[in-house]
Amino acid sequence: MKCTLTRLTWLSAALAALAGTAAALDFRVQLVTNQYLQDVQFLTSQSPATLRRIPTSVPGARENASVPKVMRTLARRDGSVVFSDVAPGAWLLDIQAPYLIFNQYRVDIPEPDAVSPPTTSAGEGLTWKGLPAVRVHLRGYSLESTLLSPALPYPLIAGPIGKQGFFTEPEKFNIKSLLANPMILMGGVGMLLIFVVPKLQSQLDPEAQAEMRASQASMQKKMAAFQSGDLGALFREDAPTRPSAGPSAVQAAGGSGSGKKR
Structure with a gap:
């Protein structure tokens, strides 16, 4: 009795596998040449093509364990x-191909409509309701949104859409980009100030020049004290210095004194 049950179990598993393989077809893709591909023989044994099964989105639906999740072949x-x-x-x-980029495609294989049991090979004696629906899948988008795009003719004709960019070409010399460099702009402004500031200082009156020298000396003194560790020098105010009397002030004082004597 136990042996009979074992045989029945193996027989049911074999029938399930046979039914799964019978309801299958051959999916074909034709690679063509374009501006990125000059000869399709370049893809021979170097371009593996992969079919990955997309899980069903129907709640409660079970996947057929006899169906492989990934299928691979070569061009x-x-x-x-x-x-x-x-x-x-x-x-x-x-x-996939070396140095070439291909689109990804969503392939929907329809359910077969059995009219007679298969005889020798998988799919024999079956008529299909329709051809496989192939749509371009954009990377980064959901597979469900791909169903909104129109289906492509079958058999699928695919060609590369670009080349892999492994290297970045160096930028050519451009005087505009050189002048727009922030470091060049800062250096140019600094050189301009070196030549312009002394000329502006020479046009100031003597009192303004003396005041500017005093402020520069005070700043240098504070920086020297800060470097030596005296942080209070940054907040300490210097005593106001009286401007030195110029020749005009001396002459004015002398003239007023001589005027009082009689």
């Missing part, structure tokens, strides 16, 4: 890519 010499026995459902197609 042929004529540029064709064939995935054999692809089960119905949603798949994500990814084509």
Whole structure:
């Protein structure tokens, strides 16, 4: 009795696997040349194509354990890519190639409509309700939003959309970018002040020049005290200094004194 149950279990598992493989078709992709690809033979054995099964979004639905989650194949010499026995459902197609970039595609394999039991090979005796629906999937967007885009003709014709950028070309010399550099601007302003400030100081009257020298001397004194560790020198006010009497002041004082004598 136990042996009979074991045989029945194995038989049911084999039938389930046979049913899963029978309801499958071959998905085909044709790689073509364009401005980025000159010869499709360059992709031979160097361009693995991958089909990844997209989990169903139906609540409570169970995945078929006999269906592989990932299917891989290589491009042929004529540029064709064939995935054999692809089960119905949603798949994500990814084509990889050295130095080339391909789009990602969402592939929806329809459910088969069985009209007679299969005989020798998987899918024989089955008529399909429709062709696989292939849509371009933009990276960074959800797979559900891809269903809003129109379906592409089948078999899918795919070509590279660009080249991988592994190197960054150095920027060419540009005088505008050089002058717009903040360090160059700061250096230019500093050089301008070195030549302009002395000329402005020479045009000031003697009293303003003396006051400017006194403020500079006071600042230098405070900085020297700060470097020596005297922090209070920064907040200590210097005693006001009386400006030295110039020749005009001396002459005025002498003239007033001589005027009083008689």
